[in-house]
Amino acid sequence: AQSVSQHNHHVILSEAASLELGCNYSYGGTVNLFWYVQYPGQHLQLLLKYFSGDPLVKGIKGFEAEFIKSKFSFNLRKPSVQWSDTAEYFCAVIRDSNYQLIWGAGTKLIIKP
Amino acid sequence: NAGVTQTPKFRVLKTGQSMTLLCAQDMNHEYMYWYRQDPGMGLRLIHYSVGEGTTAKGEVPDGYNVSRLKKQNFLLGLESAAPSQTSVYFCASSYTGSTEAFFGQGTRLTVV
Numbered sequence: 001a002q003s004v005s006q007h008n009h010h011v012i013l014s015e016a017a018s019l020e021l022g023c024n025y026s027y028g029g030t031v032n033l034f035w036y037v038q039y040p041g042q043h044l045q046l047l048l049k050y051f052s053g054d055p056l057v058k059g060i061k062g063f064e065a066e067f068i069k070s071k072f073s074f075n076l077r078k079p080s081v082q083w084s085d086t087a088e089y090f091c092a093v094i095r096d097s098n099y100q101l102i103w104g105a106g107t108k109l110i111i112k113p
Numbered sequence: 114n115a116g117v118t119q120t121p122k123f124r125v126l127k128t129g130q131s132m133t134l135l136c137a138q139d140m141n142h143e144y145m146y147w148y149r150q151d152p153g154m155g156l157r158l159i160h161y162s163v164g165e166g167t168t169a170k171g172e173v174p175d176g177y178n179v180s181r182l183k184k185q186n187f188l189l190g191l192e193s194a195a196p197s198q199t200s201v202y203f204c205a206s207s208y209t210g211s212t213e214a215f216f217g218q219g220t221r222l223t224v225v
Contacts, residue, residue, distance in 0.1 A: 009153065032211050043203065043216040044156075051211075090155060094211050100171065101146075101214060103155035 004093050006104035013081055014112050021076040021107050023091030032094040033074040034101070035065055039087045047089070050074065061085070083113045115139050119204050119217035126194040126224045134189040134220050136204030144207045145187035146171075146214065147179060149200040156203065162187055163210065194224045 007022035025031065035047040048059025055067040065076045074091060091104040117138045126132055136145065143164050148156040158171030160179040168179045176198060178190045187206075191198060201221050205214040 004155075034213060043218045044205075045216070046213045049213055092156075100158055100161065101156075103157075105153055105155040 004091055004102050004104040006089075006091055006107050008107050009105065010108045010110070012110045012112065015083055016080050019076070019078040019081045019085075019109070021089055021091075021109070023074045023076065023104055025072050025074070025091075025093045025102070027093065027095055028072075029095060033065075033067060034092040034094075035059065035063070035074070035076050036090045036092060037087045038090065038106075044090065047076070081109075081111050083111045085109060086111045117204055117206055117215050117217040119202075119220050121220060122218065123221050124223070126191075126222065128194060128196060128224060130194050131190070131192050132194065132222075133191075134202055134204075134222075136187045136189070136206075136217060137185055138187075138204075138206040138215070139185065140206060140208075140215065141184070142206035142208050142215075143184075144210055144214075145181065146205045146207075147177070147187065147189045148203045148205065149173065149198075150203060150219075151200050159189065159202075194222075196224045198222065199224045 003026045005024045033050040036044045037047045038044045048057050050057045050067045058064045088106045088108050090106045092101045120135045146161045147159040157173045162168045162181040165184040180188045201219050203219050204217040207214045
């Protein structure tokens with residue numbers, strides 16, 4: 001079955017540290033890839049997305065992600081995190097022939113001030 | 114522009130009671146979805162709709178029913194609530210099946 005794996009369920013960092021959250025998916029065909037963020041008590045919001053073209057995509061709030069097709073990965077990065085980045089981050093994948101977003105389990109990120 | 118609006122935001126039900134969650138979107142999106150979010154499990158798709166008058170089962174449809182009588186509304190019904198349905202429910206909509214989804218604020222449901 002197709003799946004999306006997020007390697008870390010909880011990450012704790014200090015402000016100004018660099019961030020990388022892993023995401024791997026198991027489907028080998030054409031995919032659309034997303035990172036969503038859920039701030040405490042709020043709904044999910046899109047951080048960034050990849051459909052085609054440049055595999056390095058930039059999103060809001062200084063986040064970026066790199067699609068590496070050979071590794072089936074779409075890792076999220078930020079060079080210097082802030083306390084306000086404390087949230088839960090979800091990776092999601094849509095296959096070309098499917099209407100359904102397949103979600104990772106999420107990574108809870110806590111930034112210590 | 115309200116986006117995706119869910120009502121109610123909170124609800125406590127007794128086992129066996131029924132209720133309907135309402136989702137409304139004002140973006141003229143064709144696709145609408147109902148998810149449940151449980152700790153450590155990400156989001157799981159309950160049902161979805163690819164247009165007015167159509168519905169389809171997702172990953173975890175048992176115990177739920179849906180209707181899409183109007184393009185802008187997608188209703189999720191629980192006919193006989195069970196404690197296992199305690200969760201946070203999110204509605205989402207998208208323009209097509211492969212574009213980004215926009216989410217509502219969520220409904221926190223507790224079944225006692």
